[in-house]
Amino acid sequence: MDNSSRIPGDARLYQPMNTNSTMQCQPQVLNPTIPTLLGILSTGGLVFNSFSLWIFWFTIKRWNSGIMLQFNLALADAIIIPVTPLTVAYFCLDNWPFGEFLCQLQVFLLSTHLYGSIYFLMLISVHRYQAIVHYNAKTLWRKKSFLKKLILGFWVLLFLQGFPAFIFLKTSVIDNKVKCLSIYQAELSDLYLAYSIVLGTLCFLLPFGISLISYVMLGIAIANISQANLRGRVMKAKSIQMITIALVIFAVCFTPLHICGSTAAIVLYYDMSCEILHYVEVAYYFSVVLSMVNCCLDPFLYNAANEKFHKFFFKSLGRLLFSK
Numbered sequence: 001m002d003n004s005s006r007i008p009g010d011a012r013l014y015q016p017m018n019t020n021s022t023m024q025c026q027p028q029v030l031n032p033t034i035p036t037l038l039g040i041l042s043t044g045g046l047v048f049n050s051f052s053l054w055i056f057w058f059t060i061k062r063w064n065s066g067i068m069l070q071f072n073l074a075l076a077d078a079i080i081i082p083v084t085p086l087t088v089a090y091f092c093l094d095n096w097p098f099g100e101f102l103c104q105l106q107v108f109l110l111s112t113h114l115y116g117s118i119y120f121l122m123l124i125s126v127h128r129y130q131a132i133v134h135y136n137a138k139t140l141w142r143k144k145s146f147l148k149k150l151i152l153g154f155w156v157l158l159f160l161q162g163f164p165a166f167i168f169l170k171t172s173v174i175d176n177k178v179k180c181l182s183i184y185q186a187e188l189s190d191l192y193l194a195y196s197i198v199l200g201t202l203c204f205l206l207p208f209g210i211s212l213i214s215y216v217m218l219g220i221a222i223a224n225i226s227q228a229n230l231r232g233r234v235m236k237a238k239s240i241q242m243i244t245i246a247l248v249i250f251a252v253c254f255t256p257l258h259i260c261g262s263t264a265a266i267v268l269y270y271d272m273s274c275e276i277l278h279y280v281e282v283a284y285y286f287s288v289v290l291s292m293v294n295c296c297l298d299p300f301l302y303n304a305a306n307e308k309f310h311k312f313f314f315k316s317l318g319r320l321l322f323s324k
Contacts, residue, residue, distance in 0.1 A: 025274035026175050027094070027184050028281060035091035037289045042084040045295025049078045051313075052299045059312045065147050066131065069124050070302050070309070072151050076116025076158075077295045083109050084292075091285070096171060096180040103180035104166045111162035115203050117294055118254060119154050121246055122207040125214040128305065132239060133221045161203070183264040183281055192265040200258045208250055215243045241304035245297060253294040256287040 056063075056071045063071070083106045090096050096103055130141040140146040171178050172185045179185060183192075222239045225232045260283045267277050302309045 025184060025277050027177070027179070027182065028278055029094060030091050030285060031282070032092075034285050034289055035088045038084070038091065038292060039088045041289065041292040041296060042081065042088070045077060045084075045292060046081050048296050048299045049074055049081070052302060052309075053078060055309060055312045060308050063144075065142060065144060066124070066127060066306060067308070068144065068147055068151065069120055069127055070306060072155075073117060073120035073124065073298055074302075076113055076120055077298055079116065080109050080113035080292075080295075090180065094177060096178040100171045103171050104169050107165040107169055107181050108162040111165065112158045114254070114257070114291060115161060115199075116154075116158050117249075117298070118204060118207050119158070121249065122211045122214075123150070123154070124301075124305065125211040125218075125246060128239070128242060129214040129218045129221075132218060132235065183268055183277065183284060186268060189265070189269045192261075193269045196258075196262040196265040200262050204254060204258050208254070211246065211250065215246065219243060238304050242301060245301045245304060249294045249297050249301075253291050253297075256283075257291045260284040260287040 052074045053071075056067065056074060060067060083102075086098055086102060086106055090098075127141050130137075130139050168188075168191055169181065170185075170188070171180050172182070172187065173179070174182065174184050185192075218239060222236050225236050260280065264277075264280045264284050267280050299313070303313055304310075
């Protein structure tokens, strides 16, 4: 029997010479821990981000440039919430029953959420450095008109970045099950590898590098802040909290996903063994779960970066808990 007949779509066009083809690998049944953790984290993200957006929109009347950036970070976090139940169902069923358009929409919103979080964390890091180190300088970062244009530009970039999902991404039938953005979709191996290189380099490493440089320079600056007065101590403590949270988000939420996604693309493209692909598959799906952690951590960054948010957060939380 011709093994190429088992390959969905036009995948046989990419069939490698290696007889131990990863195209013939069968997807594993996912550990129930993965959809369970994803459901818990998405529920936490929904609660935290709904609360954060409510505070930004209804309680903070006067927005400065920092609040504008933090609000857009909260929007980027919230944009993935509507399709997260579909992802949880997909992981539980090991089958995508929702059609090709919703698969494309899910990937589009996942991309917008992920890179929106990365971009706005980068902008917040640069803004924080400018606000503390160059607080007397008249920079563009203090002008709301400039920030509005900058924010709009990044949203346009995010939509353009995710739009190819509606053109190139297709569902595939593998082992009689429909797959959406699966590392077993061998017919998309070229696309996955090219995207992993471009997104990993330009959309993750570059913003992360800018954020890291900004926070290192900020750390050097706040190390010299005098703690003789209360304002200096508070500013130093808040800045350290913000730097720590931001770097934890990059390390835990974004780095594993890009490493595992790139590794999966390389394993599939270069037709390595099924055993390697199975290990990478488990790591990849756990990294997807970890990417949702930032939805729960970002509100703590708002608390560290914004005194108004901090005050209204605990004031509103107190009303919610003790209103009865």
